[in-house]
Amino acid sequence: IDWKEIEKNIENGRFPQWLVTDPEIYELEKERIFGRTWQFLAHESELKEPGSFVTRMMVDDPIILVKNKNGEINAFLNSCSHRGVRLCTEDYGNKKAFSCPYHGWTYNLNGELIGVVAGNKVFGESMDKSEWGLRPVPRVESYQGMIFGNLDPDAMSLEDYLGEMKWYFDIMLGRSDGGMEVRGVPQRWVAKANWKMTSENFAADPYHVQTTHRSAVELKLTPSDPLYASYGHQVVLSNGHGINVITSATGRSNNIYQGMPESMWPMFEKNLNKEQLDIFSRVQNFVGGVFPNLSFLSSCSGTEGTKYNHLQFRVWRPLGPDQVEIWVWYMIDKALPEDYKEKSYKGFIATFGAAGTLEQDDTENWARIVEASQGLMARDRNLSYNNMLNYLMGLDNLDPDENFPGPGKAYPTCYTDHIARSMHKYWLELITKEPEVKSHE
Numbered sequence: 001i002d003w004k005e006i007e008k009n010i011e012n013g014r015f016p017q018w019l020v021t022d023p024e025i026y027e028l029e030k031e032r033i034f035g036r037t038w039q040f041l042a043h044e045s046e047l048k049e050p051g052s053f054v055t056r057m058m059v060d061d062p063i064i065l066v067k068n069k070n071g072e073i074n075a076f077l078n079s080c081s082h083r084g085v086r087l088c089t090e091d092y093g094n095k096k097a098f099s100c101p102y103h104g105w106t107y108n109l110n111g112e113l114i115g116v117v118a119g120n121k122v123f124g125e126s127m128d129k130s131e132w133g134l135r136p137v138p139r140v141e142s143y144q145g146m147i148f149g150n151l152d153p154d155a156m157s158l159e160d161y162l163g164e165m166k167w168y169f170d171i172m173l174g175r176s177d178g179g180m181e182v183r184g185v186p187q188r189w190v191a192k193a194n195w196k197m198t199s200e201n202f203a204a205d206p207y208h209v210q211t212t213h214r215s216a217v218e219l220k221l222t223p224s225d226p227l228y229a230s231y232g233h234q235v236v237l238s239n240g241h242g243i244n245v246i247t248s249a250t251g252r253s254n255n256i257y258q259g260m261p262e263s264m265w266p267m268f269e270k271n272l273n274k275e276q277l278d279i280f281s282r283v284q285n286f287v288g289g290v291f292p293n294l295s296f297l298s299s300c301s302g303t304e305g306t307k308y309n310h311l312q313f314r315v316w317r318p319l320g321p322d323q324v325e326i327w328v329w330y331m332i333d334k335a336l337p338e339d340y341k342e343k344s345y346k347g348f349i350a351t352f353g354a355a356g357t358l359e360q361d362d363t364e365n366w367a368r369i370v371e372a373s374q375g376l377m378a379r380d381r382n383l384s385y386n387n388m389l390n391y392l393m394g395l396d397n398l399d400p401d402e403n404f405p406g407p408g409k410a411y412p413t414c415y416t417d418h419i420a421r422s423m424h425k426y427w428l429e430l431i432t433k434e435p436e437v438k439s440h441e
């Protein structure tokens with residue numbers, strides 16, 4: 001693989017098409033990108049009581065997250081240390097202990113092996129149970145209630161990794177007393193798509209909205225102005241993260257604080273600083289991503305006069321180079337009245353649930369990308385002619401807006417490929433970094 005040549009192209013806003021679904025690249029991505037970066041696992045509100053657990057995936061590793069008796073959240077590989085059986089098969093629930101279906105070994109909420117069927121009689125006195133607990137995820141840290149895991153014990157801290165994104169997370173997740181809560185359970189389904197393309201769609205691509213979501217325009221849910229999703233700023237953040245702060249053409253939103261009830265405003269004004277309030281009062285939608293595969297959308301949906309805010313987080317879990325499992329969490333401010341939460345949740349299900357109107361539009365195009373990227377022509381590695389995908393938007397005709405009040409490099413339109421190019425550069429940095437050979441004493 002000629003990485004130097006690839007780098008040159010990425011710098012110039014071109015992404016070689018063969019990289020999209022190539023199986024060799026996919027194997028490298030699993031090891032060097034997903035093996036090193038922070039991956040979203042759960043929101044703290046999903047684990048309420050001691051014994052509450054959820055099961056999640058870090059690409060191919062099944063994970064159990066469980067709250068112990070002291071209220072701490074532990075994360076383990078969901079695999080019995082006897083013969084490796086996947087220990088817990090439920091999505092969520094509450095347990096005092098986890099029992100293996102194969103030979104009945106039992107683990108407590110701290111992952112310690114506490115029960116062995118027929119114990120000493122068959123294993124003898126010498127087997128030390130404390131050596132045979134569940135394997136913890138090497139790093140688990142959280143920010144604003146968002147719990148992430150990292151398989152690399154030497155990774156930078158979650159806070160350093162999120163970097164400038166923390167400021168925007170504070171607006172979306174930290175604006176209300178009591179924080180946010182997940183409503184329902186995460187919806188999930190499988191789609192034909194490559195994880196890079198789905199991540200990019202949320203983090204970096206408001207340009208698709210006018211065409212892909214044309215039906216919303218025809219239904220008069222969104223304006224017919226072809227620039228309508230471009231107004232606002234596309235903000236490039238550290239480590240391949242990015243956020244689009246979308247407003248209307250006037251630079252403001254039609255709904256102050258995303259249409260949240262006025263009773264909430266004093267709370268926002270107490271919890272956010274002046275610059276954060278300025279952005280939050282003007283934004284229509286926040287849409288963006290944490291590299292590699294966590295996306296979010298905070299929007300105000302519904303018809304005029306009955307707009308409800310909602311916040312969704314999604315993980316694009318790769319199942320292969322041409323398949324993703326989509327996980328979507330719906331979150332809402334705990335402090336909102338129940339009636340508002342319910343209406344907002346219904347609006348979310350109708351638009352972004354597995355059968356939601358807007359969801360269908362995107363998945364169709366993601367499938368077509370992989371369908372057209374797997375043949376001999378699209379997978380030609382010879383970069384001497386133009387077999388690239390085009391990421392030229394805004395490359396040399398756009399300067400950052402120095403007056404934007406938030407951190408990051410803010411470009412004065414959301415129709416630009418700045419975040420996408422920054423994602424490609426970080427992708428390249430990670431994928432070309434050889435793993436360190438560690439000696440195990």
Ligand code: FES
Nearest residue numbers: 080082083100103
């Ligand atoms: Fe779990 Fe044997 S595999 S007890």
Ligand code: FE
Nearest residue numbers: 208209212362
């Ligand atoms: Fe879309």
